[in-house]
Amino acid sequence: MIRIPTERIDRFIEEDIPYIDLTSMVLGIGDCSGRMEYFTREDCVLAGASVVRQIMERIGCRVVEGHDDGAKLKSGEVFLVAEGSAANLHAAWKVCLNVFDHLSAIATMTRKMVDAAHRANPHCEILTTRKSMPGVKDLMTEAVMIGGAYPHRLGLSETVLVFEQHLAFLGGFDAFIERMPEFRARCIEKKLFVESGVEHALDLAKAGVDGIQLDKIPAVELKDVVEQIRAVNSHITLIAAGGIGLKNAEEYAGTGVDGLATTAPFAAKPMDMSVRIVPSL
Structure with missing residues (x-):
């Protein structure tokens, strides 16, 4: 490990x-x-x-x-x-x-969440975020891996993940979409992921991002959103995030997303x- x-x-x-x-x-x-x-x-x-x-x-x-x-x-x-x-x-x-x-x-918490997600969707993985306690990230990361999950993002140097606050410095969502070819050229060896709610998800899929982190969308709504996105881009990676824990992991996995980003195991x-x-x- x-x-x-x-x-x-x-x-x-x-x-x-x-x-x-x-x-x-x-x-x-x-x-x-x-x-x-x-x-x-x-x-x-x-x-x-x-x-x-x-x-x-x-x-x-x-x-x-x-x-x-x-x-x-x-x-x-x-x-x-x-x-x-x-x-x-x-x-x-x-x-x-x-x-x-x-x-x-x-x-133990991780294993329970993995089992819950796999009951609904064997291909949906639990992904733990970088919201671990400072100073013990290595130990906590090993623990979630032992439980059967994967680290979602260990640090800012690891992946390209665009949040709303990044877009604010670019002039907003439309400006980001316009400059996407430029950004993709800079991260040619990396995948480009963007966090989004319902309002921009389809536009991102059409623009050709590699993945979307669907944030704080209720599970009852998310399944339809996932189907619409996949109709536009069947190869896109979709991750559900925001408020996901043991009680709702199975429901969220059943929406058809590829992964569930969560901090829940760290609070066990x-x-x-x-x-x-x-x-x-």
């Missing part, structure tokens, strides 16, 4: 342990050998396993068994076991748990996961 550099892993650790584990030091238990088990109290899709293994290795713990990313877990299931000194186990405990419960929540409530740490026998 996504490569997480060692420097990133070290920052995750330092965020929780800036200097020392004062509690383990005061209690004098640091050198004792122990065993740590991670388990879930909810059914979920596991994410964060590859990152946690890197964290464990940097801290000095040994992962002796564990599930891989993407595993479907049942409530009560142990999904990772590690061994090491009490100091190292306690150092890994919380940072790894935080990775697991946040990323697994995103992966962390999974209820926990840890047992015990001395080695």
Whole structure:
């Protein structure tokens, strides 16, 4: 999946342990050998396993068994076991748990949305936007990919996507259409996408854009809009966006669009996961 550099892993650790584990030091238990088990109290899709293994290795713990990313877990299931000194186990405990419960929540929500969309349209994909929390885009992107979705747009350098505010600087929609040949010549290796409501969708399809992001159109209206656009340009890519989540993903996928752009997985409530740490026998 996504490569997480060692420097990133070290920052995750330092965020929780800036200097020392004062509690383990005061209690004098640091050198004792122990065993740590991670388990879930909810059914979920596991994410964060590859990152946690890197964290464990940097801290000095040994992962002796564990599930891989993407595993479907049942409530009560142990999904990772590690061994090491009490100091190292306690150092890994919380940072790894935080990775697991946040990323697994995103992966689980994503998987539910993917399954919902595919029930209505097997060719409609879930696409997560760049509205992720700053600083953790790599982790959140990996989680949605584990859940079966694709990143819609990871940054401004990646795709050409024209919004209403761009058109304002060009003199409006008509001016954009007039200059489209000029813009297409500048992005010859890229596709040209435009976000639009109902009012300009057909004009964009006739003008020959590669794709339209149909924003905030109710699903009950969108199907007719999609059919009209496809009648003009059968090869155009259509993405629905705006307010799409688990409750309406299936309905929107049924309109015939190619993808659903959403931020919903990023707001998933962390999974209820926990840890047992015990001395080695």
